[in-house]
Amino acid sequence: MRLFICGFGTVGQGFAEVLESRKAFFEQRYGTQPVIVGIMDSKTYAVDEKGLDPLAMVERKGTTRKVGDREYTDSVKVLDSVDYDLLVEVSPTDIKTGGVGLINITHALETGKDVITVNKGPLALKFQELIALAKANRCKFRFEGSVGGAMPIINLCRENLMGEEIQSVRGILNGTCNFILSKMDKGQPFEQALREAQEMGYAETDPTNDIEGYDTACKVVILANSVFGRNVTFSDVKITGITSITEEAISMAASRNMVIRLIGEVSETALEVSPRLIPKGHPLALTGTLNIAQITTDLAGPVTVSGRGAGRKETASAILSDLISIMDERL
Amino acid sequence: MRLFICGFGTVGQGFAEVLESRKAFFEQRYGTQPVIVGIMDSKTYAVDEKGLDPLAMVERKGTTRKVGDREYTDSVKVLDSVDYDLLVEVSPTDIKTGGVGLINITHALETGKDVITVNKGPLALKFQELIALAKANRCKFRFEGSVGGAMPIINLCRENLMGEEIQSVRGILNGTCNFILSKMDKGQPFEQALREAQEMGYAETDPTNDIEGYDTACKVVILANSVFGRNVTFSDVKITGITSITEEAISMAASRNMVIRLIGEVSETALEVSPRLIPKGHPLALTGTLNIAQITTDLAGPVTVSGRGAGRKETASAILSDLISIMDERL
Numbered sequence A, B: 001m002r003l004f005i006c007g008f009g010t011v012g013q014g015f016a017e018v019l020e021s022r023k024a025f026f027e028q029r030y031g032t033q034p035v036i037v038g039i040m041d042s043k044t045y046a047v048d049e050k051g052l053d054p055l056a057m058v059e060r061k062g063t064t065r066k067v068g069d070r071e072y073t074d075s076v077k078v079l080d081s082v083d084y085d086l087l088v089e090v091s092p093t094d095i096k097t098g099g100v101g102l103i104n105i106t107h108a109l110e111t112g113k114d115v116i117t118v119n120k121g122p123l124a125l126k127f128q129e130l131i132a133l134a135k136a137n138r139c140k141f142r143f144e145g146s147v148g149g150a151m152p153i154i155n156l157c158r159e160n161l162m163g164e165e166i167q168s169v170r171g172i173l174n175g176t177c178n179f180i181l182s183k184m185d186k187g188q189p190f191e192q193a194l195r196e197a198q199e200m201g202y203a204e205t206d207p208t209n210d211i212e213g214y215d216t217a218c219k220v221v222i223l224a225n226s227v228f229g230r231n232v233t234f235s236d237v238k239i240t241g242i243t244s245i246t247e248e249a250i251s252m253a254a255s256r257n258m259v260i261r262l263i264g265e266v267s268e269t270a271l272e273v274s275p276r277l278i279p280k281g282h283p284l285a286l287t288g289t290l291n292i293a294q295i296t297t298d299l300a301g302p303v304t305v306s307g308r309g310a311g312r313k314e315t316a317s318a319i320l321s322d323l324i325s326i327m328d329e330r331l
Helices: A010-021 A023-030 A054-064 A075-080 A099-110 A120-136 A154-160 A175-185 A190-199 A214-227 A247-255 A312-330 B010-021 B023-030 B054-064 B075-080 B099-110 B120-136 B154-160 B175-185 B190-199 B214-227 B247-255 B312-330
Strands: A002-006 A035-040 A044-047 A086-089 A114-117 A166-172 A258-267 A271-279 A290-297 A302-308 B002-006 B035-040 B044-047 B086-089 B114-117 B166-172 B258-267 B271-279 B290-297 B302-308
Touching: A002 A010, A002 A075, A002 A099, A010 A023, A010 A035, A010 A054, A010 A312, A023 A312, A035 A054, A035 A075, A075 A099, A086 A099, A086 A312, A099 A114, A099 A120, A114 A120, A114 A312, A120 A214, A154 A214, A154 A312, A154 B154, A166 A175, A166 A214, A175 A190, A175 A247, A175 A258, A175 A290, A214 A258, A214 A271, A247 A258, B002 B010, B002 B075, B002 B099, B010 B023, B010 B035, B010 B054, B010 B312, B023 B312, B035 B054, B035 B075, B075 B099, B086 B099, B086 B312, B099 B114, B099 B120, B114 B120, B114 B312, B120 B214, B154 B214, B154 B312, B166 B175, B166 B214, B175 B190, B175 B247, B175 B258, B175 B290, B214 B258, B214 B271, B247 B258
Parallel strands: A002 A035, A002 A086, A086 A114, B002 B035, B002 B086, B086 B114
Antiparallel strands: A035 A044, A166 A258, A166 A290, A258 A271, A290 A302, A302 B302, B035 B044, B166 B258, B166 B290, B258 B271, B290 B302
């Protein structure tokens, strides 16, 4: 299995490290190792048919800020410059246009490559088109890490709960917002809680995507399309973020033994992101940066799952899980 | 796919009903229906190569208390009396000898049949022997519903989390005990809480297996063998039940902002069932009859799952999930 990794930031590097750490696992399970034959970051790339050394590439990126010594302008030409079987697309997400991620995934599928991605933009904008493309070209296309990071949710719904009629999925799908709301529960004003989230590295310098609910909305779209078979995109989601939640609202909720949480909800008809009042003690009254999802089914009843929604090795672990599924199917 | 159902109590009947309710699903996914060619309860049986009507059999069992009009003494002869592909073994569990369930599963595997079971006795006593038998005869052998009912746990660990090093699984795996402990939190003495559990149908007339921790111990053994690849049986588990938990202990815990919960824990080295002090607000401080499991992994970190640990359609849903996996592999 020859891999091309597009995007070599935290997640791409984490995945390279995880691949290295699982050498014995792959050897035992498949008698062979996946090989990285290409990596590109936003400006440079490196390719080697015989395989790049994952840890050396991480080291190089860390010291030079560049993964390769060749620069490129057209990512598609880079992809075409080496034979590979599977694209791992983990470049920065662009929820307006889908960005280079959409271009790379589309090209990979068109040329018959399997794809694993955690890139929410392309999935939130062109889900059904990408699924159709994968089907037409008989490619595997998986994206477990795009929702909930290391929390199993997409494959759980589509595989383990395959025989269920899933009625709804509701959850906390953005750890940054939940960190901020948890801090506000303790009396911090929004701005201070946001600043702390930024200092801790949970929120980006421009926190818009998180706090306006856009990130959660992307995940809701991915769940709607992948779990409920709907055909919706980002613009179909009714979105309210957390920026207008006041200290007064938080204390009013507390006086009724409730907390406010940013909940994404999807069902056959619902497609919404909004702050909601949740009773203390309820599973969705979760505190901190974890993600959680409540899946309501007709036979199994409610199934709840929680886990780390982000993180270097956590997101890499979701990619690994998809990779193993694809390699198993090739056995 | 021709099924033989052994055991036609709540779970067997629930599974028959679920099969019927999923006709359209099977038709769409496989272009064919699984057919029940045989059912036996503890004394009688019915076989029909062309297929038994699931709902008629449930009706018959309800009105006559017998699933068939033929009586039997040797279940193995009954199994051999009809061609089938897969045994669904859901007869009452016997955690001392494995009972008729062990005999049926062993015979089915020896004769090359796939097996799905939720019967804890055989799994807790002869796990590695049964796995070896399945392997030698190239049979599929699945048992998702034996731990946590409708809560996905075994397949979650073995499939979704396949690439992880799972370090431990800790959880509440018996809803009856948790119901009793939740009532005791509110000031009820043990005997009264147990009586209420019996009145609600959560506890059996002889509640020993639940309250002494034996049921949880069986589940811990199944997890140890299936998730951690250990080779342990029921007698290897260090077991303390909940019968000696006093009202004083509960209020002492409450004064420290803790609750007492019966926790099963398994890892490479641990194999234990015991009441433990859990801080209020901790996921394992769960109230009511749900099951919950915390899975600790090296990459994904902690993954927590909860769901209904028992129930007619809930347990049937776990069997359905295993059946779909097996039918998918035959595609």
